[in-house]
Amino acid sequence: MNSAKKLKIAVAGILHETNSFAPGKTGTNEFMDKEWASDAEIFHNYYEHTRTSMGGIIDAVRDSGAELACGLYTGATPSGMVTADAADFMMDTLVASLDKAADGIVLVLHGAMVADGYPDMEGEILRRVRHAVGPDKPIAMTLDLHANVSAEMVGYADVIVGYDTYPHVDMYERAVEAVGLLIRTIHKEVVPVRVLAHPKMLIVPQVMVTETDGPFRELMELAFAIEADPGVLNVTVIGGFPYSDVPDAGVAFIVTTDGDRKLAEKYAEQLRTAAWERRDRFVLNDIPPAEAVKLAFAEQEGPVVLVEGSDNVGGGSPADATHVLKHLIDAPKRSLIVIRDKEAVALAHELGVGALFSAPIGGKSDKLHGEPVPVSGKIRLLSDGLYTHIGAYMTGQRADMGLTAVIESGNLTIVLTEKRTAPWDPGHVVSLGIRAETYHVIVVKAAIAWRTSFGSICKRIIPVDSPGCTGSSIADFAYEKVKRPIYPLDAEG
Incomplete structure (x- = not known):
């Protein structure tokens, strides 16, 4: 009998990307x-x-013949x-x-994840x-590419596997x-040895894209080459999350070998050096809102995507910034933007489909993200905001935008939620009858993850x-x- 059939694997998790600079708790x-x-x-349904x-854990445990014991699993949208x-x-x-x-x-x-009194929640x-569970029970964990990795995390977990892609597909x-790897560890087929390396660099999510050429993809390809070594079990490349002000914020590498610490140290140092040598290439050349909107409308062909990364929902932003919106009120070509505004969407639902909507929207979380912008238009559609992911990111996952309204104001379509x-999946607009390809300008409150939608x-x-x-x-x-x-706050990290 296959001994794996006798195994029991417990699973649990708490997921949150904490922006310590974001408003609210x-x-x-x-x-x-x-x-x-x-x-x-609940897990299976x-x-x-x-x-x-x-979904991957459920399938992998089932396919191994083991039993899955479900513990607490919870998560919240990135926030303060x-x-x-x-x-x-x-x-x-948990x-x-x-x-x-x-x-x-x-x-x-x-x-x-960061909490009051707990700067290293995962640790x-x-x-x-x-x-x-004691010192000998094997523990594996999965990590987001935007983790901030501490020595405690690497010390307490036997197996660490991070995402290789951004968007995280x-x-x-x-x-x-x-x-x-966890099952192999349980069977004592491998002895995971982990080494953590920090090149002392803070970089923003917009430069961590892995699907196009650039310095971060080069680091990922180096990691893949290292993983080809038979003695290496896993290499995790971490871009870090710069919007968490914690001691271990920033780029990191975790090299896991089969019982060979010196090999892990060698490869970790190789990756650390490679990142440091590329530090000046992690620069984003972005454009002020008025100029960006003007450039977008000057393009002959659309859609043109305006990436409003400063209001990145996936990074904890409030989703109600108006710095771009205010330049779209008299849009000369069809434009689309999603804005979170509880008061405005409640008003739209009170007025009903076909009614005239006239109210200031957005800019209500704080002053940093702009002032409310007056908008007048027709309420085209109202929705409960429920949809299912149909794209490459978390395919099949159910999602909830809350009460939702579609407002048509001239050439501007505003989705109030x-x-x-976050614009992670095309379902968030498809579910509202919106065909994104028919718009000349699409504003996304994201860094990179919008690519799986548009x-x-x-x-x-x-x-x-x-x-x-x-x-x-x-x-x-x-x-x-x-x-x-740490670079770029200091000339030398």
């Missing part, structure tokens, strides 16, 4: 409102047959600091939910799990890889330089806790 309700699963029926980390009460409640719940009799544990974590989660495959909605149709990309808590200028942020020196 993130409490337990934000997690429960988005996803909160703790039993096998919600995640099975999806191209997600949990997590409260201490929420952090303690979720960590206590540890209590784990099947301590399992042969191994796989944790689905982000890597850039604290792992510490508590390790204390609960390989989370399913990386979860399968993590489960495979109750909840902050990348195949856009004719030109214009990065916009505007104020916001996910802005492209590292020097604009008041860092207090990150380890110094």
Whole structure:
């Protein structure tokens, strides 16, 4: 009998990308409102047959013949600091939910979660799990490419596997890889040895793209070449999350070998050096809003995508910045923008389809992201905002924009949402009857992940330089806790 059939694998996770510069706090309700699963029926109904980390774990455990023991799995849309009460409640719940009799544990974590009193949430989660299950129980974890990796994280986990892509279209495959390495570790077929290297660099998400040529793709290709060494189990390239002001923020590399620390150290140093040599190439040349909009309308062919990275929903921004919107009110060509505004969308639902909408929208979270902009137009459609991912990112995952309204104001189509909605999947507009390819200008509140929605149709990309808590200028942020020196805050990291 295959011994793998006797194995039991416990799974749990808490996912949050915390922007310590973003307005507001993130409490337990934000997690429960988005996803909160703790039993096998919910896991299978919600995640099975999806191209997600949990979908990959479910399939990999089943295909190995092992049994899956489901613990707490929760996550919230990237946002501001997590409260201490929420952090303690979720960590206590996660540890209590784990099947301590399992042969191994796989944790689905982000890597850039920060709470009041817990600057390294993933390290604290792992510490508590390790204390609960003992020193010898193998633990694997998956990480986002935008993690901020600490020595504690690398010390407490036996297997660490991060995404290789941005947009993150390989989370399913990386979860399968993590489960495979965990099972090999349980069977003592391999002895994972991990080495962490920090080149002391902060870079913004917009320059971490892996699908086109550039310095970050070069680092990823170097990692793939290193993984071809039979002694190497995994190489994880981490871009970091610069909007979390924590000691270990920034680019990092984790090299895992089969029992060979010197080999891991050699490759980790090779990657660290390669990143440092490319530091001056991680520069984003973005354009002020008025000029960017003018350039977009001057293009003969669309869609032209205006990348409003300073209001990147996937990086914790409020999704209501108006720095670009105010230049689109009298758009000469068809334009599309999504804005989160609870008050405005509630008004639209009160007025009804076909009614005239007239109210200021956006700019309500704080002053940094702009002032409300008066808008008048016709309410074309109202929706509950529910849709399913139909693109390459988290295919099959259900999503919720909250109450949603489509306002037509001349050539400008405004999608008002109750909840902050990242443009990760074409379903967020397809579900509203919007054909994105018919627009000349599309504004995305994202950095790179929008490509899984509109990348195949856009004719030109214009990065916009505007104020916001996910802005492209590292020097604009008041860092207090990150380890110094670090480039580009300091000439030499």
